[in-house]
Amino acid sequence: MEILSIINEGSKLLKKSKISSHLLDSEILLSTIIKKKREYLILNPKKQISDEKLSIFKDLIYKRSLGKPIAHLLGKKDFWKDEFLVSENVLIPRPDTEILIETILKLCSQKKGLRILDIGLGSGCIILSILREKKDFLGVGIDISKKCVELSRKNTIKMGLKNRIKIFKSDIDNFNSGKYDLIVSNPPYINRFDLKNLDRNVVDFEPTLALDGGLDGLFKIKKVIEKSSKLLKKNGKLVIEIAYDQKDMVCKMLNYNNFYVNKVVRDYAKKDRCIVSTKI
């Protein structure tokens, strides 16, 4: 069967299953299976694909039609300047989280040799992206999930950062090691009521542990702030991701825990996404 027909068939099936990115997804899956860039598909529409590859494609299209995210089917996701390994046990890195990287790089443009901690590192996308950009920074990452720790270690090795970061499996409550110049966290912050209403792709396929912020969505954020207040050096910075409607409550918590709020940063959709604060 030729490339163009395969893509159209795949796209048609995904459209029937109400996958809005049906054409793109069909192209991405086929280009990955034949190990070529998407442009190759467009330039070679008549090229024949082997039955073996076609059968792998059909299997992936079927899984995608059930809502399984593309990142899970491919086992990888681009974030900032790198490609991260992902699995169903970690949150798929989100483009909105890149706001944290941008913010931290601006904040640290003149800084050298900082020690940074990532609380709830997941795939490692935040701290590893920062370490790649700031060659003399050292990092520590913690996560309560063993699977996240294992996967982030794989990403660390893949990115050649093994000597610049230590990763621990730890509940935030039990981690009391070191003093840091900067703490970054994208904690679970969805309230339990909203959790049920999230997109099917997210609720059915992403780990609840990465999303569930308790009844009010603020349970884990509060833990991050309280712990950071102990682990940050004086004048150290906390950069935390929040939901669009949590700014006021989180700023209050920060003030209560002796933080000065420097700024609230909005995401590409102009929604409040990240708060920068200083331990005073």
Ligand SMILES: C[S@@+](CC[C@H](N)C(=O)[O-])C[C@H]1O[C@@H](n2cnc3c(N)ncnc32)[C@H](O)[C@@H]1O
């Ligand atoms: C929203 S995900 C963020 C993952 C990654 N940093 C990112 O931005 O893609 C939150 C992470 O916090 C971890 N986590 C949840 N509760 C935790 C706790 N009590 N202590 C440490 N990590 C926790 C989860 O396992 C998950 O990996």
